[in-house]
Amino acid sequence: MITIAISVLFLAAFLVLVLKKDMIAISAIVFSFFFLIFIYLAPETMVFAFSGWNPPFGIVWVLDGLGLFMALLITGIMSLTAIYSVKYIKKRKHRYYTLLCLLTIGLLGISLTGDIFNMYVFFELMSVSSYALVAFLLNKESTEAAFKYLVVGSLSSSFLLLGIAMLYGLAGTLNMADLATKVYGGPAFLVVLGLILGGLSLKSAIVPFHFWLPDVHPAAPSPVSALLSSVIVGSGVYMMIRVIFTVFGIVSVFWMLILLGLVTMILGGLMALIQKDAKRLIAYSTVSQIGYIFVAIGIGTSLGVTAGLFHLLNNILLKSLLFMSFGIVLWHTGTRDMNRLGGIGKQMPWVAFCFGVGALGTAGVPPLNGFASKWLIYMATWQVSPVITAIAIIVSAITMAYYIKVFSCIFMGHSNIKIVNKTPKMMLIPVIIITIMCIVIGIFPQIGIMFVEPATNALLNQSQYINAVLGGSVI
Amino acid sequence: MFENWTLFIGSFMGFILLGFLIYLIGNRSFRPEGKKGETYTCGEPFQKVSVTSDNFYQAIIESMGLNRLRDVHTGNLSDYVIWMVVGIVMIVIMVLVI
Incomplete structure (x- = not known):
């Protein structure tokens, strides 16, 4: 069933190149989103086998709460980005949309596959299309950033592949449910876990693997930046938690997640404070927020995992909002330097409002969505150590400080730049939709929790996953 | 827990709205009539400036x-x-x- 969505996207990627009609790609991505909503309404975990080969021998799609949570977020943000890009991207648009379709396939595959090697294949598809998207502007800066991203990305993929190969050698299977029944806490398996987590840490932008993100963001087109900071980083987080919780189920690594999360949270926040480039600042903010997610998930309790996944959802929305709204500023002014911008708020009140919602939401100010998830994170960390809660609150204050800086420098004060053109509606509508979502989830956090809860249950219930895949209910 | 949360967010927004309402009423009743002049005529003239990112923190x-x-x-x-x-x-x- 899910193969239909993937096939439509593959076909669209090909057709948009041949026919040079961007609407084909946009329609395919939007179709995959509505298709997944339809699947999401199904009450149970669904397992689909490829070409009649049942697991553990054949590759399967596993549509559980967590996978569908990610897939819906990915296709939703991809749809809005595709609409936003219609006016933003001016040259070689059909190539851009081909890459966007391939990126969607890669991200969807990562979220829904039940086979760890298949996950690696989709991971590579996602990585290669994102390298090309970063280099899309074909100037010196974007080419250098894409090359750096390519080199470190390939290195991380190598470690990931090495880990998977060793895992196959040790367990004799690649099906994640089957692996879960065979993996134990022996030293060889722990080395494998270390290699896989190390390989995936780059995409998640955990310190000290975060360096690529702030270098790549300024060089990439704004819609690509929005994707990098939201769904691409989110897919890295997804893969890490899928491997830790579903495949390995090793509780002892949770402390490592908390430790890495704390370092990431603090360093990302401090680095954001000293930035002059608005896009670099938002990129470091992403690093900092990823730290929150890992700290919460590292707590390992139901509340902690719910808080972490809820913050992942909010971070995906908020970072898309920030990059897209700043993208409008960049589209008009052509500069990212905060020293050269200023006083644009009066000329673009809607953009200033949307950016303000994104900034305040990320800082965790009520009544926005970031507050709801951060509040849950404070509650979850308080149960383990009030020191962690205190650090999380201090970093929130730092977040507020750097967003005051960026908002003030871009939108307030004396105006240096005159905005001549009108903002295209195609760019403004996706930004307003995400803004509304951030406000609604902030006022009614139950909506967000309702969406996150099936993902939490799927993540914490390893045996349910194994039974669903190996229990014979394969379609 | 979330019932209390809604109450908290509701009160928070309520206070913001109340503050805004007070501001609007206050602004209306104190609206100056006639020509608008400087509050203080002595001292250094006020200059419009923008704070650059270098100045922050x-x-x-x-x-x-x-x-x-x-x-x-x-x-x-x-x-x-x-x-x-x-x-x-x-x-x-x-x-x-x-």
């Missing part, structure tokens, strides 16, 4: 030595590769030890 950044963090992020690919390998070795050791 400069004292904190310098006193905490945060600029040193910049030196670590060199932009050199070889440095990044070293950081990455160090990170992976660190994670493997942490997984084995913890």
Whole structure:
């Protein structure tokens, strides 16, 4: 069933190149989103086998709460980005949309596959299309950033592949449910876990693997930046938690997640404070927020995992909002330097409002969505150590400080730049939709929790996953 | 828990709206009539300025030595590769030890 969505996207990627009609790609991505909503309404975990080969021998799609949570977020943000890009991207648009379709396939595959090697294949598809998207502007800066991203990305993929190969050698299977029944806490398996987590840490932008993100963001087109900071980083987080919780189920690594999360949270926040480039600042903010997610998930309790996944959802929305709204500023002014911008708020009140919602939401100010998830994170960390809660609150204050800086420098004060053109509606509508979502989830956090809860249950219930895949209910 | 949360957010928004309402009423009743002049005529003339990003938190950044963090992020690919390998070795050791 899910193969239909993937096939439509593959076909669209090909057709948009041949026919040079961007609407084909946009329609395919939007179709995959509505298709997944339809699947999401199904009450149970669904397992689909490829070409009649049942697991553990054949590759399967596993549509559980967590996978569908990610897939819906990915296709939703991809749809809005595709609409936003219609006016933003001016040259070689059909190539851009081909890459966007391939990126969607890669991200969807990562979220829904039940086979760890298949996950690696989709991971590579996602990585290669994102390298090309970063280099899309074909100037010196974007080419250098894409090359750096390519080199470190390939290195991380190598470690990931090495880990998977060793895992196959040790367990004799690649099906994640089957692996879960065979993996134990022996030293060889722990080395494998270390290699896989190390390989995936780059995409998640955990310190000290975060360096690529702030270098790549300024060089990439704004819609690509929005994707990098939201769904691409989110897919890295997804893969890490899928491997830790579903495949390995090793509780002892949770402390490592908390430790890495704390370092990431603090360093990302401090680095954001000293930035002059608005896009670099938002990129470091992403690093900092990823730290929150890992700290919460590292707590390992139901509340902690719910808080972490809820913050992942909010971070995906908020970072898309920030990059897209700043993208409008960049589209008009052509500069990212905060020293050269200023006083644009009066000329673009809607953009200033949307950016303000994104900034305040990320800082965790009520009544926005970031507050709801951060509040849950404070509650979850308080149960383990009030020191962690205190650090999380201090970093929130730092977040507020750097967003005051960026908002003030871009939108307030004396105006240096005159905005001549009108903002295209195609760019403004996706930004307003995400803004509304951030406000609604902030006022009614139950909506967000309702969406996150099936993902939490799927993540914490390893045996349910194994039974669903190996229990014979394969379609 | 979320019922209380809604109450909290509802009250928070209620207070914001109340504040805004008071501001609007106050603004209307004190609206000046006639020609608008300067409040104080003595002193230095007010200049419209924009605060640049360099001015923000400069004292904190310098006193905490945060600029040193910049030196670590060199932009050199070889440095990044070293950081990455160090990170992976660190994670493997942490997984084995913890």
